[in-house]
């Protein structure tokens with residue numbers, strides 16, 4: 001099989017490429033390196049059957065030769081990027097998604113779109129099922145990403161209904177693991193970097209807000225299964241075990257053996273109060289559920305951050 005992976009230099013994109021290559025497939029990685037890491041491209045380029053195209057999907061893209069799968073993972077995904085890259089994110093989720101759908105359509109490829117739990121916003125349904133329409137502030141600080149990703153889902157469904165493009169959507173919940181950027185701004189890179197440097201861990205708000213953290217290898221297993229399933233509509237991929245932000249800080253301090261303390265900072269605007277996926281659909285349609293316990297995943301991620309310069 002020959003796959004195009006957009007966002008190949010990013011955290012999840014890198015792992016999807018690795019996995020597809022390990023499974024014996026040929027991979028064309030696409031990334032404009034806006035938030036992706038050159039290090040990821042360099043390491044992938046050393047592998048057989050991988051090639052890289054530096055390209056911004058806001059512009060149309062043609063790929064020589066056959067393409068069987070398009071994994072569309074391109075988009076900045078850290079809340080710290082939502083404001084400075086607001087227009088870029090909206091364009092990636094609209095024009096960018098359309099261009100990659102066009103590519104899949106012309107090649108007769110199956111299109112796997114990476115959507116997000118952010119479609120649910122600050123949810124009033126808990127845990128979140130795919131049937132929940134969400135509670136999103138359309139003009140708030142997170143809106144470029146939240147509304148962009150919601151628009152992208154509409155675009156994917158429209159392409160499917162209008163042109164018959166073979167599509168499938170996953171809604172990805174908080175994911176962590178090696179190859180996240182040290183300066184990513186999200187909770188795990190921040191807390192681990194702070195703990196390893198003996199700096200205070202910055203808990204936003206009172207730390208009682210919750211998230212549910214999935215180790216990247218578990219997520220990638222769900223992603224590679226997704227296009228092999230004919231079901232079109234969104235499938236949640238995430239770990240249903242929920243934890244507070246303060247508990248995450250305490251666990252990182254314990255697992256790093258750090259003497260850092262916790263420091264409270266203001267809660268960013270529209271920060272969702274709670275988040276946990278209902279993964280019944282993923283179990284039924286993909287036979288998928290996470291297997292890596294948080295403690296193991298955290299330890300592997302800490303080991304990675306120890307090994308790279310932060």
Ligand code: UDP
Pocket residue numbers: 078079174185186187188190191202203204205209211245267268271272
């Ligand atoms: N958070 C925190 N300290 C940090 C980074 C994040 O307390 O240094 C909190 C953030 O306010 C949110 C949760 O951790 O409640 C997860 O944030 P992240 O940016 O990782 O992703 P989100 O789930 O909000 O998209």
